[in-house]
Ligand SMILES: Nc1ncnc2c1ncn2[C@@H]1O[C@H](COP(=O)(O)OP(=O)(O)OP(=O)(O)O)[C@@H](O)[C@H]1O
């Protein structure tokens with residue numbers, strides 16, 4: 001059974017007399033157990049799709065199902081955890097109270113809630129701030145408590161809209177680790193982002209949305225390939241580089257230098273460097289931005 005099915009959904013908004021076509025026949029299918037990344041630029045229709053799945057708004061046309069049940073049926077959402085794009089809480093509540101509220105709304109008993117809250121507050125590093133009102137939380141702390149609230153009831157499907165926005169690099173690593181652990185223990189995960197590295201590090205399948213339509217669906221290996229612009233080879237600077245690329249070399253330190261090579265030249269450059277016995281220290285993929293990724297994929 002599919003965890004999520006969106007069949008040919010359309011959604012138009014009217015704003016000050018103007019019609020905005022947010023979704024134009026979007027198809028999206030997510031298998032159970034998948035870690036699915038929903039990648040697309042600003043305004044592509046990611047949040048609109050998620051809001052339709054959560055039944056905050058209704059599609060004009062098409063059908064949406066969660067674990068085989070129509071998403072308009074409240075029962076379809078009993079097994080879901082959800083983190084919206086900009087979570088808003090009653091700001092006089094403390095972090096711990098928000099978790100209690102979330103647990104209660106999912107029918108958990110107090111003992112269970114206390115145990116799970118303790119564990120989650122520690123995991124999202126809010127133990128110290130747990131009894132502070134959330135109006136005193138930073139953006140990243142709000143995101144962390146929202147994440148904990150979304151998973152307190154061990155959902156089977158976790159839906160997150162731009163979960164990593166507002167997080168610092170350490171927060172991003174923490175979220176990615178937690179998402180990986182949840183997915184390994186069987187939770188299906190669906191999250192949106194417009195940041196390629198956030199998606200390619202953890203997702204197994206990536207749906208690319210543009211102008212309200214599914215533009216392409218690729219796996220993580222393809223995303224890594226298509227999103228790589230070039231490679232930066234770092235080597236120990238002991239010899240002279242072959243003529244073809246010696247002008248591109250940049251000195252990094254006393255011992256190390258680097259040379260940037262395109263994807264198509266990587267093989268050639270590496271074999272030449274090997275012939276000359278260069279000591280290669282690292283090969284780092286250099287990433288494209290989302291717009292350039294679209295160009296590459298459309299030319300594929
Ligand atoms: N309530 C609304 N009223 C009018 N237009 C809307 C409304 N909600 C969304 N839109 C429009 O629908 C389109 C899709 O918006 P959506 O929020 O789904 O994009 P998104 O992919 O989530 O973008 P972002 O990466 O910026 O979050 C945009 O053109 C947006 O302006």
Ligand SMILES: [Mg+2]
Nearest residue numbers: 046047048085
């Ligand atoms: Mg959005």
